[in-house]
Amino acid sequence: MRYHPLGHSSLQVSEICLGTMTFGQQNTLAEAHEQLDYALAQGINFIDAAEMYPVPAQAETQGATERYIGEWLHHQQRDQLIIATKIAGPGRPWHWIRNGSLSITRDNIRQAVADSLQRLKTDYIDLYQIHWPDRYVPQFGAVSYDPSRERPTVPIAEQLEALAELVQAGLIRYIGLSNETPWGVSEFCHLAEQLGLPKVVSIQNAYNLINRIFEVGLAEVCRREQIGLLAYSPLGFGVLTGKYLGGVKPQGSRLALFESFGQRYLKPNVAEAVAGYVNIAQKYGLTPAQLALAFVRSRWFVASTIIGATSLAQLKENLSCLQVELSAEMLAEIEAVHQRYPNPAP
Numbered sequence: 249m250r251y252h253p254l255g256h257s258s259l260q261v262s263e264i265c266l267g268t269m270t271f272g273q274q275n276t277l278a279e280a281h282e283q284l285d286y287a288l289a290q291g292i293n294f295i296d297a298a299e300m301y302p303v304p305a306q307a308e309t310q311g312a313t314e315r316y317i318g319e320w321l322h323h324q325q326r327d328q329l330i331i332a333t334k335i336a337g338p339g340r341p342w343h344w345i346r347n348g349s350l351s352i353t354r355d356n357i358r359q360a361v362a363d364s365l366q367r368l369k370t371d372y373i374d375l376y377q378i379h380w381p382d383r384y385v386p387q388f389g390a391v392s393y394d395p396s397r398e399r400p401t402v403p404i405a406e407q408l409e410a411l412a413e414l415v416q417a418g419l420i421r422y423i424g425l426s427n428e429t430p431w432g433v434s435e436f437c438h439l440a441e442q443l444g445l446p447k448v449v450s451i452q453n454a455y456n457l458i459n460r461i462f463e464v465g466l467a468e469v470c471r472r473e474q475i476g477l478l479a480y481s482p483l484g485f486g487v488l489t490g491k492y493l494g495g496v497k498p499q500g501s502r503l504a505l506f507e508s509f510g511q512r513y514l515k516p517n518v519a520e521a522v523a524g525y526v527n528i529a530q531k532y533g534l535t536p537a538q539l540a541l542a543f544v545r546s547r548w549f550v551a552s553t554i555i556g557a558t559s560l561a562q563l564k565e566n567l568s569c570l571q572v573e574l575s576a577e578m579l580a581e582i583e584a585v586h587q588r589y590p591n592p593a594p
Contacts, residue, residue, distance in 0.1 A: 249291030249570065252551045254330075255449030256474040257422045259374060261330055263545060264567065265294040265478060267556035272312025273302035274558045280316040283563055288324070290567055296452070296478070296554055298334040298379055299364055300345065304506055307344035314367035322369040331368060332375035332478075334426060334452075335360040337382055338399070352382040352402050354410035361419055376414070377424040377452060382407065387427050389512030391461075391594050404432075405439050412445045424450035424478070430465035437473045448475060450551065455479040457488055457540050458513075458521050458593040460586065467549050476551025479544050483555075483566075484593060487513045488540040490526040512593045521589035528581050534572060541569035543582060 251260040266287045271280040284295070301313035314333060321331065335357060336342065338350040349356055364373060383401040386393055414420045425433060425448050433451060440447040451470060455462045455477065462477060470477060483489060487510075491498055497507075522536075529539035544553045557563035574582070 251293070252476070254375070254422070254551050255476040256447070257449040259330055259422065259449070261294040261476075261552045262292045263552055264290075264292055264570070265296050265332075265552040265554045266292050267480065267554040268295060268297050268313050268317060269301045269303045270556055270558050271297075271302055271316045272309050273304070275316075277316050277319065279560075280313075281320050282560055283557060284317070284320045286560060286563060288329075293328060294330045294332070294552055296332045297364075297368075298336070299360055300334075300336045300342070300379065305340070305342055307342075310342075310344055311363070311367050314364055318367050318369035326370060330374045331370065332377060332424070333364050333368070333373055334377040334379035337378060337380040339380075339384070352378055352407045352410075354406065354413075357407070357410045357414065361414055365419065372418060373420045375422050375424050375450060376411065376420040377426045377450070378407070378428075380427040381425075381429075381432055383432075385427075385429050385432070389594070404435050405443060408436065408440055408443065408445045415446050422446070422449045424448055424452060426452035428453065428466075430469045433466065433469050433473065433475065437469075437475075447473075450476045450478050452478040452480055452554070454481045455544060455547075455550070456482045456484045456593075457525050457543055457582070457586070458484050458518060458589075458591065460591055461594045462549070470549055477547075477549050478552050478554055479547075479550050480554045482544040482553050483537060483540050484522075485510045485513050487518065487522055487593070488525065488536055490522060490536040493519060493523060493526065515592055517589045517592035521585060521592050524585035524589065525582065528578065528585070531581075532578060535565065535568075537565055538569045538572050539574075539578075539582075541566060542572040542574050543579075545569065546574050546579070 250263045254261045297313050302309055336350055384397045384399050411423045428451055436448050453462055526536045529536045555566045
């Protein structure tokens, strides 16, 4: 396991981060703790959660993921672990979170942090992220910006000021963004410098073989601002394992259980691109998952690759990507498929 600096922060994060959005829905408390124990034993020091988890979001389970982590974290050496979580943003009909008040206001941030700290059974959060922007942006499969969908929004300066207060109070160490755009990252950085406020150190966006949109715009911004990418969905909701080729949805798979979450992976050319990448993996004696994860790990802008699993066996297979280094020849073949089918699932 290698460790990378997270942006310009003092944090050294494992190149693999354990994502936990299945804890409390697809994984029991015992299974979650089994995964956490195994991840720790393999050198993973970085765990990512969110106040809205598990998914799909619902009143009965909201917060279970953080509670599962908290029950485990309470028995660990806290200063050896990097715990990240997120505040949910507006635009969702989730009355069970702060009575539906989801704007990124000072009061909501303070309440969200207090609630997460209680569930996580910790005194501080290492990385606190805005799960998606307070303002309207196209996201989660939508790509075209539509000005008619603009909504009232909390000024970014006010969001930063509220987060800065919690940094100063020692409740959070660093701040990050998620599902952000080049303009959003630039504005957060510009205002932080202008106002003398903490600057974001990370961005958590989707990035994988069939969605390399981060390379267009965001890669430059993040390099110049020293912001690390936490790449989520590196297997494209499991699509890049090849298990859905031929239109099959295996029982218990995410597309079978939560089809509405996977619409971005049902677009034209997705299957053709995936088949191309599967062929490359087979040619070199790799599993499709190993190829897909090794590719994300190989990118210069990725600080950590977030993997999630619904079983220990799946987690072990995903972590086997650590033994894979892609050759120039393999990368060239990957690029050839990308040129034929560029970003079919943005």
